Amino acid sequence: MISVVIVGTGNVAQNLFNALEKANDVSVKQVIGRNPQKLAFVTDQAITSSNFEKIVAADIYILAISDDAISVVAQNFKNIDGILVHTSGATSIDELSTAKRPGIFYPLQTFTKDRIITFNEIPICIESPNEDDLELLKKLGNTLSNTVVELDSDQRKTLHVAAVFVNNFTNYMYTVGAEICSEHQIDFKLLQPLIKETASKLDKITPLEAQTGPAKRGDQKTLHNHLQLIKDKHQRELYTLLSNAIKEKHGKEL
Amino acid sequence: MISVVIVGTGNVAQNLFNALEKANDVSVKQVIGRNPQKLAFVTDQAITSSNFEKIVAADIYILAISDDAISVVAQNFKNIDGILVHTSGATSIDELSTAKRPGIFYPLQTFTKDRIITFNEIPICIESPNEDDLELLKKLGNTLSNTVVELDSDQRKTLHVAAVFVNNFTNYMYTVGAEICSEHQIDFKLLQPLIKETASKLDKITPLEAQTGPAKRGDQKTLHNHLQLIKDKHQRELYTLLSNAIKEKHGKEL
The missing domain is CATH 3.40.50.720 (NAD(P)-binding Rossmann-like Domain)
Known part of the structure; x- marks a missing residue:
């Protein structure tokens, strides 16, 4: 005991x-x-x-x-x-x-x-x-x-930083998604199966393998159209920064 | 049929x-x-x-x-x-x-x-x-x-933008988390229960309510320590931008 x-x-x-x-x-x-x-x-x-x-x-x-x-x-x-x-x-x-x-x-x-x-x-x-x-x-x-x-304490602190990215920052992505839905009278709950599948994929494959979307494909037309749709300055900044990061990671031309 | x-x-x-x-x-x-x-x-x-x-x-x-x-x-x-x-x-x-x-x-x-x-x-x-x-x-x-x-087409396109945030960008947060783990010989799989819980929380509460972490708390000491630990320039930039966004959203002093 x-x-x-x-x-x-x-x-x-x-x-x-x-x-x-x-x-x-x-x-x-x-x-x-x-x-x-x-x-x-x-x-x-x-x-x-x-x-x-x-x-x-x-x-x-x-x-x-x-x-x-x-x-x-x-x-x-x-x-x-x-x-x-x-x-x-x-x-x-x-x-x-x-x-x-x-x-x-x-x-x-x-x-x-x-x-x-x-x-x-x-x-x-x-x-x-x-x-x-x-x-x-x-x-x-x-x-x-x-x-x-x-x-050890160094590893734990590092793990905590990684946890901030996968938990706190991920939750912030959900927050932005919810804001975009709410601005256009779309039910955020529609995104829940997608959110869960995005998390579940990692049971089988690495996040690098799991990446999809216009930035990964280098699909400039969709990236451009999305930026036209996003009215909030901060959301646009975030969209651009993260799309560029994904493009760079996956070796697409900027 | x-x-x-x-x-x-x-x-x-x-x-x-x-x-x-x-x-x-x-x-x-x-x-x-x-x-x-x-x-x-x-x-x-x-x-x-x-x-x-x-x-x-x-x-x-x-x-x-x-x-x-x-x-x-x-x-x-x-x-x-x-x-x-x-x-x-x-x-x-x-x-x-x-x-x-x-x-x-x-x-x-x-x-x-x-x-x-x-x-x-x-x-x-x-x-x-x-x-x-x-x-x-x-x-x-x-x-x-x-x-x-x-x-309608406008709503669908907007939903698609929100999907990019909650799926593509979230997956990119997982990618950064995996990189940080790998740099320090930590098994990324340790983060999987946290990733799933972060997604599952949304069954019951909004992402705004679900937000946790040092930025949400305005915990400057941890934010400072984390930035000391992150060596990669791009990861630091992302950490700062998203922490500031969360602080701003949750009304903490910058």
Whole structure:
């Protein structure tokens, strides 16, 4: 049985709590959050606390809090004997340097309010300077997910940059698509099967192989017609930049 | 029973052939392609032809060919009595003006070589100046898909622009993500659950609501750190442009 304390009340903390509470061989001993009202998601309110002076004993302490808060909140865990991990893709393990046993437990997924996620396919990236601690983090990861990988802080930060492109920036492409539809009274839902197929293709082929469209084909006529149709200056700029990037990548004449 | 002739040998033609051949109340009478070798995908070779002088009688003729070829190939169908449609999102119905009964049958999806798609969730956008023809196109669409919508040429072209953003440009975001991973010996497959969740979120919420990430949060420290990590000039430019766009959209100070 791995005993765990979760610190935080946001989307990651809530999703981790839900998943760990259900996991085999894991016992959530405590959930700590500064604001007691935000701890309402914890089914057993007796294990909640807003007092960092009353941290209970556990094998692993998970800081599921915003990046900026990590090094500050970590100060409360100077004297604990368990492993202290954070869940941030972008933050170095060094921000936990005051802990006896620092580590990383980074679930690579986008967590949204009121959306409960199943962890079994979510990669969990772990890190620790200590072999035994790494083993325990791996064991905890495996109670949730089929994919637990060891990455050092540089690799994890790089993976986080890649995640920004495939998730945050992709979602921005969806946003522009939705705006264009809305301006012309077209139901954005029509694009959903296309969006899903675009994502699913990657099960079989690389994104380089999956590229289609006028820019890939070097179809100047369609590119020109599209630019005529786009009225928003910013959307036009984006269309041109990305079309040129695709043309360049796929070796078409500019 | 709706009788159909398909013209073309590319991904759209092949996928349409596969789907229409299996559809109830549809009979594929002929598949025409200039290059006989590219007609190998047609199971019954007796219905293939490379001769536009020998077009058989049918209710609907589907030009599933490249945008540039539509108006030229349409010349071969001046005297036919059936409806002549093309399958292009970007091309006006006017390019079929020499036909007696022009129309549009545009399946909104990305078709990839060697990838057979099920049509039932793919929106099919139809257009015709004639009510009866519109009805017949709708009937044909319904043999394949649950979603058949009537759009005029302007709406369809606009939808195509939106499709370029959510499909072609999104796929380019995946390409950059894959490049960043590969430069740092990280398996791109780790990002696949994130990519799928980013697409699936749209079942429940709008892309504007779904936006997450450092730019959305106005997290300057992470944005700065990411730019330090990105070595490629073009990737940096893209990162800055899209982060600024997201910040602006979500009302953060630049």
